[in-house]
Amino acid sequence: MPTYGQFCPVARTAELVCERWMPLVLRELMLGSTRFSEMQRGVPLISPALLSKRLHQLVAAGVVTAHGEGRSRTYEMTPAGWELYPVIEAMGVWGQRWARSEYGADELDPSLLMWDMRRMLQPHGLAERRTVIEFWIRGGPPRKSTYWLVVDGAIDLCLVDPGQQVDLRVNADLRALTQVWMGDRTMVEAREAGLIEVLGPPRLAERFPTWLGHHPVLGGVARADAG
Known part of the structure; x- marks a missing residue:
């Protein structure tokens, strides 16, 4: 070396x-x-x-x-x-x-985003029982559009259908979901713009934005030009 x-x-x-x-x-x-x-x-x-x-x-x-x-x-x-x-x-x-990312096409990867969320999210706070969340992600590479998070004491990321009943579906634009995770925009803003849609039982759908939140370390860091 x-x-x-x-x-x-x-x-x-x-x-x-x-x-x-x-x-x-x-x-x-x-x-x-x-x-x-x-x-x-x-x-x-x-x-x-x-x-x-x-x-x-x-x-x-x-x-x-x-x-x-x-x-x-x-x-x-x-x-x-x-x-x-x-x-x-x-x-x-x-x-x-x-040096905050501008989320260009060459920097966006749905698999990496889902992997990062899987390891940083906490399982508690979403539901009292096993919950399966299906993500439909648009705007990414072909064949990288559907993922499943199985929340049950721990969180597992599945790249193929786990064969369990889906409790919540999240239909999201890749760039918007990445921005929400990294703290560049709120879930409310993304949903109002039609970039993220959460489908499922109202009680579960209402909990999801708070449960997802943003990256626990970097999501709260402001841009230098934002003071």
Whole structure:
């Protein structure tokens, strides 16, 4: 691995953390991804070979530990790794404030959006029993339009019909749903504009916008030009 050739701890940290894709791999680990396949879902554009290399670098640096072999192999942050959490969080907050996305077509990915919501949402507060929410997302790539969240003590994201009764359907424009999740517009605004429609029993449909809310860390960060 190339180095900056300096004893400075900023340089030493940057040699590991600032490698291409590394902050995103760390983000996935910090958000609960423990398996290779889970990290691929959170960073879909990284090649398997490069993801494997980055994980190997993190293990070698003592930031991550690996357990098991083959498909059963899992990864876990060490205390040294968790000390990097404020660094990665600060990168997200700074980016949301000063380099906020304009949600161009090349940045919108319904699978990544649904994966992010799945791991950040809390299961309680929606219903007292198992609830299946079907999302119809328009404006994204072909064959990436329908997803299911199964809420039952935990939240599972299904890419194929789970074969259970659907309790709530959400018909949403991809850009609008992403903006709501990231705090750029409210669910009320998106629904009034006809960009998001929630179909189901009134009691459940009324709870859904509050339950979904927005990204718990970045959704409340204002743009720099908004004061």
